[in-house]
Amino acid sequence: MPYPTHATLTDWIAREAAPFSLDPSDSFNAAVDRMMAALGGSVDLLVLRNRLFMRLVEAHGYTAIAVESSFPRGRLVDDYVAGRGPASYEDVMEEGFSHGFGRLDANRDLVEWMRAYNADPAHRTKLRFYGFDTPTEFGxxxxxxxxxxxxxxxxxxxxxxxxxxxxxxxxxxxxxxxxxxxxxxxxxxxxxxxxxxxxxxxxxxxxxxxxxxxxxxxxxxxxxxxxxxxxxxxxxxxxxxxxxxxxxxxxxSDDRVSRLLGMRDAMMAENLAYILSRERGREGKVLAFAHNEHLRRGKAEWRWGANLWRWSPAGAHLDAILGPRYALIGSGVGVSDANGIGRPEPGTLEDLLTAAPGPGRFIPTHRGEGLPAGAVATLPTRSGSKKNPGYFPLTPQSLVEFDWLAVLDSTGYARGGPPLPEYNTT
CATH class of the missing domain: 1.20.1440 (de novo design (two linked rop proteins))
Structure with a gap:
């Protein structure tokens, strides 16, 4: 079915964005259901987070979540979610996660909800928790x-x-x-x-x-x-x-860092493919959550000082492995003072998207089909973060590599994480 053609990017956003609130309301569920209906029933691996996962479990047959944390460590958290092994979240908070992610309140909330869900005898299909990152990191x-x-x-x-x-x-x-x-x-x-x-x-x-x-x-x-x-x-x-x-x-060798980054992402993709094979064995589906750069379909890039490293991210591998069974939601934000992200410059993608009704919205990209090619190609990219070097703005490629975008007007910093100081962007 051909996608609708839009004369301008503003027209695309106004006609297709599905606004939602993160407060308890039906608007979020309705936006998720609209997105899932558009994606169709063939998708087995999807990307976003807590409220979305709950809705996917309740209404769309999802049985597992995989987060950007060490694969071997995740087994300890899954034991806790299943009601066996450790007695409290504190027992898995450090050993069950890498990167210090167990200290984040959002992860605690997620894991405790999954444990409570599994403890309910009315839920015959039990949820599983996975890490899908490699046991490697920048440190x-x-x-x-x-x-x-x-x-x-x-x-x-x-x-x-x-x-x-x-x-x-x-x-x-x-x-x-x-x-x-x-x-x-x-x-x-x-x-x-x-x-x-x-x-x-x-x-x-x-x-x-x-x-x-x-x-x-x-x-x-x-x-x-x-x-x-x-x-x-x-x-x-x-x-x-x-x-x-x-x-x-x-x-x-000169390409040492690019090769290491590429190896890590290839391993991440292998972990996700294995996780998906386990869940398909019980007719389940998987929600994966990680940085946009890991899950995008094209080439990933990271500039560090004078260095520019390029490699194939996990998403490019998964697209080759899964094809239409892989769907990707890219996330974006307008303002985040705690993360050193100021108001987006006029005409940038974040500026256009946050001008639509919110405070959040899902919007299909159609992988660029039906969007004005000239306007997409000349989209300026907003400035980065003064505190978080891991923040990457949306770019014109985001409209080709992601299936949907999920954009919030603003966000704070993850509870439980250390405060971010300003760093020298030069």
């Missing part, structure tokens, strides 16, 4: 120990002799976690042990472990089930990726 990367021990524990549980043999081979090669997790490796490749003799031997041992599990698939599936086998194999593959990432940290 350093995890040791491969957690991922490999998960696999070794499984192997030991089904074949104690084989598990013990691989453990005796692998654990001495891991060595000290602090050597892997040294934050200095981010900027100084000579500090990384990722290409040491022990690290190379560990990569070979990990490949041997994966090959051994794969050759024994029929017996292992018969012993512990196919879901458990797939989970263990994904952890093993994640360990392989992480060891490759550590080797990349030791690289001295």
């Amino acid at each position: 350093g990367s995890d040791s491969p120990r957690q991922l490999l021990e998960f696999v070794l524990d499984y192997l030991t549980s089904v074949d104690s002799a084989a598990g013990r043999a691989f453990r005796d081979r692998i654990e001495p090669l891991i060595g000290r976690d602090a050597d892997w997790e040294d934050p200095a490796t981010v900027f100084d490749p000579t500090k990384s042990i990722g290409r040491s003799l022990a690290a190379k031997e560990l990569r070979v041992a990990t490949e041997d472990l994966i090959a051994d599990l794969q050759r024994r698939r029929p017996d292992l599936v018969a012993l512990a089930g196919s879901d458990r086998f797939r989970e263990v194999m994904h952890y093993a593959a994640s360990a392989r990726w992480l060891l490759s990432y550590h080797a990349g940290l030791a690289d001295t």
Whole structure:
């Protein structure tokens, strides 16, 4: 079906924006339902957050949320959501999240709502919580120990002799976690042990472990089930990726940072594809939540001082893997004093969107179809943030790479996070 043609961007916004309020009201649910009807029933992976997730669970068959936090750590939070394991949120707040995200009140609210939902016997389909980020971040990367021990524990549980043999081979090669997790490796490749003799031997041992599990698939599936086998194999593959990432940290080539950023996003996409396969097994769908730059369909860019790094983000991989089963909502904001984001300059996309009825609105982009091409191409980009270097304004590409935009007039800073100081933008 052809999309409507609009003479101007203002005409597009006025005719197609679905305004909503975040206060308890029917307007938000109606806007979400309108958006979901337009996306159609083929979408299995969608992107946004708390109120949206609640509505998607209640009315649209969603069974899981995946957030930009460490994949292996997320298992602890999922145990809590399921009503097993830890007794309180405080028990998972630090160990269950990376990047300090467990301290944010929005994440606490989300997890506690999911736990209460699952505790209700009227809800036969239980919700799952996932992290889908890699165990890496700008301040350093995890040791491969957690991922490999998960696999070794499984192997030991089904074949104690084989598990013990691989453990005796692998654990001495891991060595000290602090050597892997040294934050200095981010900027100084000579500090990384990722290409040491022990690290190379560990990569070979990990490949041997994966090959051994794969050759024994029929017996292992018969012993512990196919879901458990797939989970263990994904952890093993994640360990392989992480060891490759550590080797990349030791690289001295000019494209080192771009390669590392690209590897992280490729791993994120693999995690989401695995998560989606688990949920499809019970006819569920997944809401993913992360930075726009991770989930966009085109090339991601990050300028840091004189450096400009470009790579394929997770969204580009997911678009190639899932096609129309992947839908993307980009988020934007007009003003956020706490984040150092001032009023958008006249004529920018945020300025045009926040002029429409709000205080929030969903609006379909139609991936640029039906929009005035000349006006889109010449859209100015608003200025960035004086406090948050991770803030990226919307651009003309946002109208091509996102399926919908969700734009708020204003927002505060995430409760529970540290205040942001101003930084030197030059």
